[in-house]
Amino acid sequence: MAESYATEHEVSHPGLQHHFENMDQQREASALGMWVFLVTEIMFFGGMFLAYTLYRWKYPESFEVASNHLDIWLGAVNTVVLICSSFTMALTVYCTQIGRQQLQILFLVLTMIFGVTFLGIKAVEYKQKYDDNLIPGRLIPGHPFNPSVQEEGKPADKHKLHLIPGATVRNVELFYWIYFAMTGMHALHMIIGLGIMLVLLFFSVRGRYGPEYHNPIEISGLYWHFVDIVWIFLFPLLYLLGRHIGHG
């Protein structure tokens, strides 16, 4: 039925959907749609940031102990990797807009490689926490939260928790739950982003996007930058705050 209402504008570009008047309107709508979606994402992560803030205020010592136990180098490398991926994503959008299809595909692939690298490093970190029995609660059945605590006078062991006065193992567990909830939700968003890019890659190779029609690339870029920005907040909050107090 919808076909019979087709007017001349519909043949103007295959990417134009029937209910839009022209490409500009369609582009504006999809960009605004993504921005609104990102607002919902901010509110979604906001709940966890609130929980983090509350318990950091309530249990500062335990949070410092737990934070010091994270591997700052893996976190820092991952931050650089993600910023690079944001850069290549921005280049993907730019190359699409100016019609350089080869470069567009190249940068898209690079972005994906950076994304996978991030997830790989994250997996290494998770594995370390697993080995140190730092997975909170019964998240993994049969593998409870049970870290060994550094004792006075024994040689320092980086696999053990260095408790300072005021810190408790129970509240360290709370930190690790917040850590896994936030970084896990972040990683999930990256996996979704990589899935989106796979679709974009498929259509890019077929030459679907160009100067005329590039809003899917553009709004996926917006999404990817958002996911990066979440990490930009997570890294200092989880890894850096309180580092000066710890065991050094």
Added chain:
Amino acid sequence: MEEFKVPPPSKINYLNAEYGLKSWLLTRDHKRIALLYLGSISFFFMIGGIYAMLIRLELLTPHGQLLTSTTYNKVFTQHGIIMVFFFLIPSIPATLGNFLVPLMIGAKDLAFPRINLLSWYIYMLGGIVTIYALLAGGVDTGWTFYVPFSTTFSNSYVVATGLGIFISGFSSILTGLNFIVTIHTMRAPGMTWFRMPLFIWAHYATSLIMILGTPVIAITILLLAFERLAHVGIFDPALGGDPILFQHLFWFYSHPAVYIMVLPGMGVVSELIANFSRKNVFGYKFVAFSSLAIAIFGFLVWGHHLFVASQSVYAGMIFSFLSFAVAIPSAVKVFNWSATLYKGSISYETPMLYGLGFIGLFTIGGMTGLFLAALAVDVHLSDTYFVIAHFHYIMVGGTLLAYLGGLHYWWPKITGRMYPEGWGRFSALVVFIGFNLTFLPQFVLGYMGMPRRYHYYPEEFQVLHVLSTAGASILGVGLLIPAIYLLWSMRYGPIAPANPWHLPGLEWRTQSPPPTENFEQTPVVTWEAYEFAPIDEMEVVGRYGESKAEV
């Protein structure tokens, strides 16, 4: 008036453009999706209504003779969950809003038709998961899921129910997103922001709450589910968590959610009052901006649910003040509707009866809210039937009446058939009487100290409970009548003209029911909202007759 020429009815409209189950289940037409929502929402309303009947029957006697305590806990919990998350929140936006937002601004569809269809599937998935939880054994935490009862001690299906609510929340987010983008980018030429009907302003404000609030309840329920399943503590004090954090997060969404329920209703009532008084709304811009003000203030008052939950007194004072402040934009609406009626050319069709009922009942509901916003009074009234009566005046007396009024008002546009006016007026009266008889006694009960969520009560309360149950039965009959005659009218009702109420709005300038793309040509708007011409200039005869164009 040139622009009132309605195109002669074409045989083809959105209902008969395609046939078959597939054409409905895969449709991207906002009007068909609205009808999908209408059907499924009515189904959930029926389930919620059955639970309401069980509650009222149980409270007929003071000794809890019908249900065990565990069952009673489940019944009132499930009544709340179904009614709040699966009826009230989607009710007006997902049905009337979905149908009318593009029509009223002169668009062919919502900005994202596929996302619109997706939102219905998500809603249904959430609904099915919740129904599964109810059938598997139900949930007994109260619709508020307070911790640590819900995380640690309850032996019911908290996670499954929470999952259902979590899923259905995304349908609400997607609907809000779609409305915001549509209203920003899809308005017809000449449809400026201040020419939009107030229904659209109300939906814009509602959508803001949907996108800002719903993600917070999503993450809250997710954390709750993990806490229950994996014993990781955020909320349970035994695990180092803080139960007050849960209450803050929960009410940060669930208080604004009240405005998700009532703002679209206010939009409907603005339409009804203006159109059945045949007068421009008094202070159009004030009414428009009061919707936005309610949406904004609505996010700053959640703490009034924590007055007796160890919140600091200073926080309580600020939240109390802000809660009083919400009364200002709400009162702007009520006063402006009243001023619109003044010297209007009022006619009392069924939708108008619902609209007038809304104003009265919403005023009572709003004024009793001020009692609860007062710190000291709330200590006495908190968790009593006064609270129950207060929010039912807003949700049933407000939202449900507006929903029914809107459904009658746009029924000719939606189905192309008129409903029987006599039955309509009669049932509007029955609903009004039944509703007041149900909930007025509950104010008294609450004031006298009857706590909510109890089914054993002192015998001196029985008279008021019996009154309330009698009212609920009348209300039930009042809701059954429209269910029957609306279904009847879809087949046997008189054929509706394009503009049965002789109104200037864009949705009345296309045939009933509208074609798939709403308008034959993209309309160009050159008039203000609610710009009424004398009826005879609107070239229509007889309320149910055919338009002159056909004669």
